Amino acid sequence: MAGGTRDYDVAVLGAGLVGLALAASLARAGMRVAIVDRSSVDASNVSVASASSTDEDWDARVYAVSPGSVAFLNDIGAWQRMRANRLSPIESMDVRGDAGGRLTFSAHELGERALAWIVENRELHAALIASVRDTPGIDMLAPRTPASIAWGAGAAELRFDGGDALSTRLIVGADGVRSWTRAQAGMHQDPRPYSQTAIVANFASELANRGRAFQWFLSDGGVLAWLPLPGRRISMVWSAPELLADELLALDGAALAERVALAGARALGALTTITASTSFPLSLLRLPSVIAQRLALVGDAAHGVHPLAGQGVNLGFGDAAALCSILAARGAVRDPGSSLLLQRYARRRLEPVLAMQGVTDGLVRLFGSRSPWIGALRNRGMSLVGTLGPVKRLLAQPALR
Numbered sequence: 001m002a003g004g005t006r007d008y009d010v011a012v013l014g015a016g017l018v019g020l021a022l023a024a025s026l027a028r029a030g031m032r033v034a035i036v037d038r039s040s041v042d043a044s045n046v047s048v049a050s051a052s053s054t055d056e057d058w059d060a061r062v063y064a065v066s067p068g069s070v071a072f073l074n075d076i077g078a079w080q081r082m083r084a085n086r087l088s089p090i091e092s093m094d095v096r097g098d099a100g101g102r103l104t105f106s107a108h109e110l111g112e113r114a115l116a117w118i119v120e121n122r123e124l125h126a127a128l129i130a131s132v133r134d135t136p137g138i139d140m141l142a143p144r145t146p147a148s149i150a151w152g153a154g155a156a157e158l159r160f161d162g163g164d165a166l167s168t169r170l171i172v173g174a175d176g177v178r179s180w181t182r183a184q185a186g187m188h189q190d191p192r193p194y195s196q197t198a199i200v201a202n203f204a205s206e207l208a209n210r211g212r213a214f215q216w217f218l219s220d221g222g223v224l225a226w227l228p229l230p231g232r233r234i235s236m237v238w239s240a241p242e243l244l245a246d247e248l249l250a251l252d253g254a255a256l257a258e259r260v261a262l263a264g265a266r267a268l269g270a271l272t273t274i275t276a277s278t279s280f281p282l283s284l285l286r287l288p289s290v291i292a293q294r295l296a297l298v299g300d301a302a303h304g305v306h307p308l309a310g311q312g313v314n315l316g317f318g319d320a321a322a323l324c325s326i327l328a329a330r331g332a333v334r335d336p337g338s339s340l341l342l343q344r345y346a347r348r349r350l351e352p353v354l355a356m357q358g359v360t361d362g363l364v365r366l367f368g369s370r371s372p373w374i375g376a377l378r379n380r381g382m383s384l385v386g387t388l389g390p391v392k393r394l395l396a397q398p399a400l401r
């Protein structure tokens with residue numbers, strides 16, 4: 001690019017999980033793609049599936065990847081690269097309310113091998129980087145700092161710090177919840193904080209998890225989730241009110257393990273901390289539109305959801321799969337940045353994203369309410385749903401796909 005401006009069909013800004021997956025899928029569909037990140041993008045940075053990553057070295061950042069996302073990751077040659085001994089299927093799920101409500105799901109009763117697969121961030125990231133590197137037609141531009149975008153009628157020009165530039169028919173903002181790309185298009189919407197912080201850490205457990213995930217809706221409005229890792233290990237996501245989160249983060253490993261075991265009624269016996277805790281602020285992001293002239297937003301740049309349903313990155317992979325299939329099938333419309341195609345993308349993603357935000361945000365509000373009436377209703381409702389097979393199936397389908 002040093003010798004002048006390069007032309008692309010699509011420039012993806014942000015090489016997180018969603019941007020990488022999108023770049024790989026677009027290039028496989030024959031498009032010329034640039035992927036840009038302000039940080040360096042190197043599998044060794046995320047210390048992957050390599051000899052340096054020992055069996056006892058577990059990433060505290062994990063995702064529950066849905067069967068629908070697994071199929072997409074398989075299509076772009078990423079899932080096959082994951083090490084089998086680092087994957088853990090969720091075979092059943094046990095969800096408890098704060099006053100006796102209970103709901104269980106099992107993969108078997110829904111006709112699935114797994115409700116989701118628990119994967120470590122660094123394993124998935126590395127698999128996607130390898131997939132991008134092995135796919136012809138992608139230029140990885142990282143670390144590079146984008147400086148400005150000029151949105152032209154026939155193309156957009158992305159200029160970098162240092163003065164060089166690229167020209168592209170379509171810019172995709174995949175640069176996370178505080179998207180720089182979104183702001184460049186004049187879409188100045190801030191995420192709405194949930195006043196909760198997610199604390200994540202991994203533990204060894206006294207009892208085997210047998211592929212079970214647990215989730216507790218707690219009386220303070222927080223949500224505690226235990227996700228199965230291979231062997232006698234679990235990964236915890238505790239979405240806690242801010243004061244409690246500060247308290248949990250200040251505990252040493254042994255005290256945190258005891259506190260977490262107690263909050264989960266010792267469902268897996270005693271716990272021992274195996275990775276230090278770390279935290280993520282939680283917010284909701286709802287945009288009036290995920291497209292603009294020569295721009296489409298994907299992943300956290302397009303929407304923010306509470307992690308209680310473990311669906312953020314799954315929604316992002318859904319965006320990537322939808323955008324790629326629309327651009328790949330554009331036929332006579334040669335221009336991948338045409339507003340016709342972008343509107344088709346926005347329409348296709350509207351319903352699944354709104355539905356997931358509605359469910360997750362609704363549950364946060366429902367369990368955040370202090371009213372004793374609502375408290376009794378939500379627990380009774382939960383147990384009732386548990387007895388109605390078809391309703392349960394209906395609830396589980398969007399999360400699976």
Ligand SMILES: Cc1cc2nc3c(=O)[nH]c(=O)nc-3n(C[C@H](O)[C@H](O)[C@H](O)COP(=O)(O)OP(=O)(O)OC[C@H]3O[C@@H](n4cnc5c(N)ncnc54)[C@H](O)[C@@H]3O)c2cc1C
Pocket residue numbers: 013014015016017018019036037038039062063064065144145146174175176177179180181198199200237280281298299300301307309310311312313314315316
């Ligand atoms: C505690 C917690 C648990 C979660 N659990 C789950 C789960 O179980 N399942 C699930 O599906 N989801 C889960 N999520 C959500 C998931 O983490 C996110 O949805 C997902 O990581 C978003 O990926 P992304 O690629 O869109 O964005 P990001 O991961 O934020 O990546 C953005 C990329 O853009 C780059 N970038 C940023 N700014 C610029 C710029 N100006 N120029 C160039 N590059 C830039 C960054 O360097 C980064 O590489 C969870 C979230 C939290 C907080």
